[in-house]
Amino acid sequence: MRPANDVQGRDPGASRLLVKSDLVSWIRRLMDDAEVIAPAAGAGGDLMFGPVTDPASVWLGPGNPLQPPKQFVLPQTDPIVRIERNGGGVQVSSISDERARVIFGMRSCDARGMAYLRRMQATDLPDDSYLRRADRIAVVTLACTTPCTLGFCVCCDAGPFARDGHDVQLVDLGDRFLAEGATERGRAMVADAPFRPATQGDVVRRDELEREAERHFGDESAHLGAAMRRISTRRVAEELWEAMSPWCFECGGCNFICPTCYCFSVKDRCQDHGWERCRTWDSCQYSAFTLEASGHNPRERRKERIKRRFFHKVSAQYYQRDGAVGCVGCGRCVQTCLGTTDMPAVVAAIRKGVWHG
Amino acid sequence: MPNGNDKPKVGIFGLTGCAGDQLQILNCEDELVRLAGRMDIVDWVMARSGNDHTCRLDVAFVEGVVATERDLETLKEIRARAKTLVALGTCAVWGGLPAMHNEMSREVLQREVYNTHVQFLDTVEALPPTHFVPFELSLPGCPIERHEFLRVVNSVLSGTEPDLPRVPVCWECKVKENTCRVIHAQEVCCGAMTRGGCGARCPSHGVACSGCRGPVEEPNYDANITMFAGRGISWLEIARRMSNFSAPVWMTQGLEQEVRRESKR
Structure with a gap:
């Protein structure tokens, strides 16, 4: 099932063309109205998302930064309330970030991740501060015509071409990009020159590229449906989590680089004249995550925490609540896990009922 | 006052x-x-x-x-x-x-x-x-x-209890977006076993964690050792790096035996 705003149901005017030599001028134009964030090589050579200063440095080649663009909607330390001394009492004011931003060159998996995060924040007590920030961000994705080696987005229906969460999708057609506006905002972004209407041939080529990409995935796969069925029918033995538990090194890496992980902690940051109450990233794999003030910890053992993590990602209960499986198949956890408890490995273990370490 | x-x-x-x-x-x-x-x-x-x-x-x-x-x-x-x-x-x-x-x-x-x-x-x-x-x-x-x-x-x-971190060094290392010393440099980094709070001082300067802050609450030494060995690091090197701090707590019997065996070779 594909969402209504999917590119497949596109109207004829939605597909546009951009000659590659015009890309820099387009980015520069976007920079006039908004902060543009795109992947570029950092000081150490690693690819990472950051504000663009030079449009020529934007990297639209293969590879995806290890850090997802999650930090632009959910910063590591996100001040949400300022508490100040005011004579005898205190004054409380909310902090919001409503900068207009464009995240450029994001991949389909991350766009799906952003959509997932927004859906989570918008339902069941909507988080206004999050939504105000997220809604000012336009997303320009780049379709993966060559899938990455560790990615398994086809298993999550999150790629290699964008499904949801994007405003514009660019498809590399060699010397030019096919630009598809998926939303009102996206269509407006690609309406004017240097964009011109796409030909039927370009659209056919785009579909060929998508089918080709879907056939060229690496070794990683995650049969999430099968795993979900086993969880729902209570066919996952406790011993499995016990066996798995030494193989998590509790580094928290999987949470921090996961495009869909949103669990947080609340910390007060002391300022000169008061405090800032901040939402900070936290990891459900740390024993301190669920530690209560009384000293009681409902998930004291590591096996309980691993179980909890994958229950949240893969179970039918959360699939129903969040509208999607909590994995976008970006393969970052495979890349970053010190041990072996990454998503494809654990899904395979749940499905087969055995853990090989 | x-x-x-x-x-x-x-x-x-x-x-x-x-x-x-x-x-x-x-x-x-x-x-x-x-x-x-x-x-x-x-x-x-x-x-x-x-x-x-x-x-x-x-x-x-x-x-x-x-x-x-x-x-x-x-x-x-x-x-x-x-x-x-x-x-x-x-x-x-x-x-x-x-x-x-x-x-x-x-x-x-x-x-x-x-x-x-x-x-x-x-x-x-x-x-x-x-x-x-x-x-x-x-x-x-x-x-x-x-x-x-x-x-x-x-x-x-x-009269309150201080909020000291109960998480490994990896926590601050990851949030600083450092290059992982284990994954990218194949080094014996004790970060995952060591209590955080130092701001991942050593890994932030490109040096593997030596574990100077002592262990976290549930350190899995055995899996760490196996993981390092699986990356092609010698047992002796693992033992040397891991036993720098609080050896009696850190070392497992298995590792000590391996070290003895390796030094005889």
Whole structure:
């Protein structure tokens, strides 16, 4: 099932063309109205998302930064309330970030991740501060015509071409990009020159590229449906989590680089004249995550925490609540896990009922 | 501001060790004056003269290990004098570097380091003070982090429990977006086994964590060792890197046997 705003149901005017030599001028134009964030090589050579200063440095080649663009909607330390001394009492004011931003060159998996995060924040007590920030961000994705080696987005229906969460999708057609506006905002972004209407041939080529990409995935796969069925029918033995538990090194890496992980902690940051109450990233794999003030910890053992993590990602209960499986198949956890408890490995273990370490 | 007599009485003590943690307190230069305003440091041999060695103390900080009988007596005296006893530094909490070779006899160690003719040594097996007397709070680190020390002082003075991290070094390393020393440099990094709070000091400078802050609550040594070995690192190298700090706690029997086997080869 594909969402209504999917590119497949596109109207004829939605597909546009951009000659590659015009890309820099387009980015520069976007920079006039908004902060543009795109992947570029950092000081150490690693690819990472950051504000663009030079449009020529934007990297639209293969590879995806290890850090997802999650930090632009959910910063590591996100001040949400300022508490100040005011004579005898205190004054409380909310902090919001409503900068207009464009995240450029994001991949389909991350766009799906952003959509997932927004859906989570918008339902069941909507988080206004999050939504105000997220809604000012336009997303320009780049379709993966060559899938990455560790990615398994086809298993999550999150790629290699964008499904949801994007405003514009660019498809590399060699010397030019096919630009598809998926939303009102996206269509407006690609309406004017240097964009011109796409030909039927370009659209056919785009579909060929998508089918080709879907056939060229690496070794990683995650049969999430099968795993979900086993969880729902209570066919996952406790011993499995016990066996798995030494193989998590509790580094928290999987949470921090996961495009869909949103669990947080609340910390007060002391300022000169008061405090800032901040939402900070936290990891459900740390024993301190669920530690209560009384000293009681409902998930004291590591096996309980691993179980909890994958229950949240893969179970039918959360699939129903969040509208999607909590994995976008970006393969970052495979890349970053010190041990072996990454998503494809654990899904395979749940499905087969055995853990090989 | 209460006058001098109302302020809590504080003592700072060093057993056997490098005094680095006491030095870290002195290094809190910007905060020292404010600290002195909130507490009355009555016994601190390293930093002041005219100390009161017998009075009751509201808070006592102890660094270093118990490595002689005299250390143990001093420790018991401090415990008897203090309402709140705080262990400062990895030595005081876990044993640290002085406890690195506890499995070797004192005679062998003495011979290796000082030759056989030395008479003045009266050491016993180096053990952390926390092994002998109960402590209210522990603040590991080699040396301690200044901001953590100030946080502990703050909460001790206001009667709350300090919010010290219970997570591994990886936490701060990951949020700093450092390059992982294990994954990208194939090094033995003790970060995943070691308690965080240092801001991932060493990995942030491109050096693998040596584990100086002591273990987290549920460290999985065996899996760490297997993981390093799986990356092609020799057992000896793993043992060397992992046993730098608090060897008795850190090392597993299996690893020690492997090291012995490997050194014979």
